[in-house]
Amino acid sequence: MEKQELIKKVNSVLAEEFEVEESIITPDANIKQTLELDSLSLVDMVALIENEFGVKIPSADLVKVQTFAALYDYLAERA
Amino acid sequence: MKRVVITGMGIWSCLGKSLDEVRDSLYNGKSGIILDPVRKEMGFRSGLTAKLDIPDLKGELSRSQRAYMPEQAKYAYCATIEALRNAKIDQDYLDKHDVGLLYGNDSSADPTVRAVDTMREKHDTTLCGSGAIFQSMNSTVTMNLGTIFHLRGINLTVSGACASGAHAIGLGALLIQTGLQDMIVCGGAQEVNPFSIGSFDGISAFSTREDAPEKASRPFDRDRDGLVPGGGAATIIIEEYEHAIKRGAPIIAEILGYGFSANGDHISSPNVEGPSKSLRMAIERAGIGINEIGYINAHATSTHVGDTNEAKAIFNVIGDAKIEVTSTKSQTGHEMWMAGASEVIYSMLMMKNNFIAANLNFENPDEDSAKLLIPAKRIEKHFDTFLSNSFGFGGTNATLIVRNM
Numbered sequence: 001m002e003k004q005e006l007i008k009k010v011n012s013v014l015a016e017e018f019e020v021e022e023s024i025i026t027p028d029a030n031i032k033q034t035l036e037l038d039s040l041s042l043v044d045m046v047a048l049i050e051n052e053f054g055v056k057i058p059s060a061d062l063v064k065v066q067t068f069a070a071l072y073d074y075l076a077e078r079a
Numbered sequence: 080m081k082r083v084v085i086t087g088m089g090i091w092s093c094l095g096k097s098l099d100e101v102r103d104s105l106y107n108g109k110s111g112i113i114l115d116p117v118r119k120e121m122g123f124r125s126g127l128t129a130k131l132d133i134p135d136l137k138g139e140l141s142r143s144q145r146a147y148m149p150e151q152a153k154y155a156y157c158a159t160i161e162a163l164r165n166a167k168i169d170q171d172y173l174d175k176h177d178v179g180l181l182y183g184n185d186s187s188a189d190p191t192v193r194a195v196d197t198m199r200e201k202h203d204t205t206l207c208g209s210g211a212i213f214q215s216m217n218s219t220v221t222m223n224l225g226t227i228f229h230l231r232g233i234n235l236t237v238s239g240a241c242a243s244g245a246h247a248i249g250l251g252a253l254l255i256q257t258g259l260q261d262m263i264v265c266g267g268a269q270e271v272n273p274f275s276i277g278s279f280d281g282i283s284a285f286s287t288r289e290d291a292p293e294k295a296s297r298p299f300d301r302d303r304d305g306l307v308p309g310g311g312a313a314t315i316i317i318e319e320y321e322h323a324i325k326r327g328a329p330i331i332a333e334i335l336g337y338g339f340s341a342n343g344d345h346i347s348s349p350n351v352e353g354p355s356k357s358l359r360m361a362i363e364r365a366g367i368g369i370n371e372i373g374y375i376n377a378h379a380t381s382t383h384v385g386d387t388n389e390a391k392a393i394f395n396v397i398g399d400a401k402i403e404v405t406s407t408k409s410q411t412g413h414e415m416w417m418a419g420a421s422e423v424i425y426s427m428l429m430m431k432n433n434f435i436a437a438n439l440n441f442e443n444p445d446e447d448s449a450k451l452l453i454p455a456k457r458i459e460k461h462f463d464t465f466l467s468n469s470f471g472f473g474g475t476n477a478t479l480i481v482r483n484m
Contacts, residue, residue, distance in 0.1 A: 019142045040209035041143055047206045056203070 001079055006053075007072050013052050017044070027069035034068070053079045083252040084484065086328040087166025087316035088424050089158040093129035093309055093411055097161060102428040104410065105436040108457060110293035111411050112307050118273050118280075125285035127295050129309030129412040131271060144227060147213035149190050151268035151416075152223040154312035155182060159224055159264060162314040167328060168262075170228070179232030179260045181251045182220045182314075183243025183267035185416045188275040190214035220268045220312075232260050238416075240471025241378075243267055244313065245419025249337030249477055251317050261322040267420035269310030276308045282347070286381060296413075297440035298379035298406035299386050299448035306380040309412030313421035332427060335464070335480045336365030342474025348384050354392035354468065354476050361466065361478035362396070369400045372480070373462020374435055376426045378470045379406035380413045389468065390447035403458065404451045409439035419469035419477060426465045430483050433461045 001009075015022040018035040025034060037045060042062075049071075050056045055078045057065065065071050090097070093111025094104035104111070111129045118126035134153045136145055148156070163169075168178075194211040198204060213219060218236040225234045233254060237247040244267020251263040279285070286295040286305040296307045323330050338361030342353035362369065375393060379386045386406075393404060407425045408414070414421050429435055434457055441448075441455040463483040470476045 017142075019137075038143070041146070043205060043209040044146065047208050050203070050206060056205075 003072065003076050006076055006079060009052070010072060010075065013048060014045070017048050025068055027072070028067055030066055031068060031071060049075070055079055080256045081258055082320035083255045083317055083334045084320050084323050084330045085315050085332040085334065085427070085481070086318045086323050086330055087162040087168070088314065088427060089161025089165065090311070090313045090421060090424050091131070091134065091154040091157045092311035092313065092414070092421055093131045096157065098428060101425070102432055105407070105425060105428060106432070106434060106457065108437045108439055109410060110439060111309065112292045112295055114289050114292050121273055121277065123273070123277065123280045124283060125280055125287045125289065125305070127286055127289060127292055127307045129271060129307065131311050140227065146210035148223050149187050149214040149219055149270060150272065151184060151187070151270040151310065151312060152220050155220045155224060155266060155268040155314065156227065158266060158312040158314040159228070162264070162316050165329070166316040168316065173228050173230060176262065177232040178230050179251065179254065179263035180221050180225050180230045180234045181237055181247040181263055181265050182224065183237045183239065183247040183416045183419060184217060184220045185238040185240055185243050186270060186275055187215050187217060187219050189270060189272045192274045224264065230264065233263065239475045239477070240473055241413065241415045242419055242469040242471040242475045242477040243416040244421065245467065245469035245477035245479055246339065248315065248317065248334070248420060248423060248479060249339060252334045252337050255317060255319050262316065262318045264314060265317055265420065266312060266314035267417035268312035269415045269417035271310035279308065284382065294440050296381045296409050298377065298381045298409050298438060299390065299444065299453050300441050301443040301445040303381045303383065303386065306382055306408070307412035309414045311414060311417055311421065313417055313424050315420060315423060330484050331431070332484050333482045335367065335482050336361040338362070338364060338478040340476045342476070344474050347472055349388050349470055349474065351388045351391045351395065353474055354389055354470055355395045357476035357478045358392060358396045358466070358468070361480050365480040367464065367480070369397050371464050372402050372466050374426065374429065374465040375402055375404040376422045376465060376467040377404050377406045378468040380408055385470070387445065387447050389470070390451055394447070394450045401452050403435050403460070404453050405435060405438035407436060409441070410436065419467070422467050422469070423479060423481060426467055427481065430462055430465060434459050
């Protein structure tokens with residue numbers, strides 16, 4: 001998957017699942033703050049990513065993926 | 080002992096999504112039963128079920144709140160919203176008082192099965208999602224309602240099989256009588272999905288009259304052949320009398336008596352002694368004479384042994400007293416964990432509107448039901464006191480007596 005296509009899909013599935021406007025998802029934005037995730041809904045994000053992109057984000061990696069840009073890069077390397 | 084009154088009711092059932100709709104359905108003898116083709120594809124012996132919609136709460140509750148709610152918690156939420164509104168209780172009141180919550184629920188199979196399917200297929204528990212644990216616990220209704228409405232009194236799920244809802248109300252009444260709580264949100268909820276009752280179907284408990292779904296639930300009729308599963312949720316707000324007076328609440332009825340017993344006998348076949356004891360205890364605690372009871376809402380589910388033994392128990396207790404006895408399950412099917420609460424509401428709606436709904440499909444009595452006064456057609460009648468029975472697997476029995484106010 002091309003990176004632009006991947007970014008578009010990531011933004012789309014996250015906005016739909018967590019019920020936010022897609023326009024507020026920007027590369028430098030903090031994922032947890034933007035999507036208003038707590039420890040439980042963070043689990044749902046990991047499950048969503050795994051289901052949609054076939055990439056499991058282990059807890060050790062999750063702490064490093066703070067921004068959407070970091071998430072795009074993480075998935076681009078593995079998807 | 081303090082007096083316990085009812086100040087609000089709400090319901091989400093196969094007979095309607097509001098008290099007004101349900102009242103009209105009762106009055107008009109509407110059946111909520113259908114044949115579900117999905118169940119037949121799954122190998123069910125009987126595909127009969129009550130039909131009701133799962134509420135869409137998007138826009139009303141947050142994504143996280145909804146994620147923790149199985150269908151029966153959504154039914155319970157809608158019923159509770161209506162009940163609180165009717166009781167004139169807003170969120171500000173709930174935030175400033177220690178309101179309790181006792182709700183009957185005895186399964187949450189659908190989310191449990193889905194989580195297990197995911198674990199088996201994916202070998203990765205994360206993929207079950209964050210909602211699975213909260214949806215699959217038996218206490219799912221009380222944990223969800225308690226957090227959504229910020230309730231801070233007693234918070235407990237009552238699991239007493241098909242008497243769960245009645246025991247929830249009865250136990251709530253005891254807490255109020257003893258002064259431990261001023262107000263409790265009580266009720267019962269029942270999931271309506273194939274997974275929840277597949278194994279129940281497997282023991283041949285359900286009617287197989289699939290060619291005529293509306294004729295399938297026929298409590299007390301000679302030709303009954305089993306129950307029809309149903310569900311939804313029903314909420315009543317119970318309150319200490321003086322407390323209700325002080326806040327200017329709409330007092331609509333008083334809970335006079337709660338009787339209970341256990342058969343200590345067979346796990347599925349009820350006996351006569353246990354239910355008789357529950358009935359007698361409720362009447363004794365209510366401090367009323369038999370002739371003060373104007374209507375009996377029977378547990379009768381349309382099974383052979385259950386209806387027979389309940390008819391015997393009722394006759395044991397009331398003798399030749401001319402009291403109308405019906406089972407609203409002829410319209411709703413068996414609402415199981417919800418039934419004890421919903422049937423209080425059905426009876427309340429009849430009491431407030433001066434009628435007794437028909438016991439649908441009561442065409443021929445059997446030897447025991449012939450001894451009772453069971454109207455096959457709706458009758459117009461004013462009554463001020465009713466008795467409601469709920470019995471469950473394992474031989475748990477509950478009886479409530481309610482008086483008009």
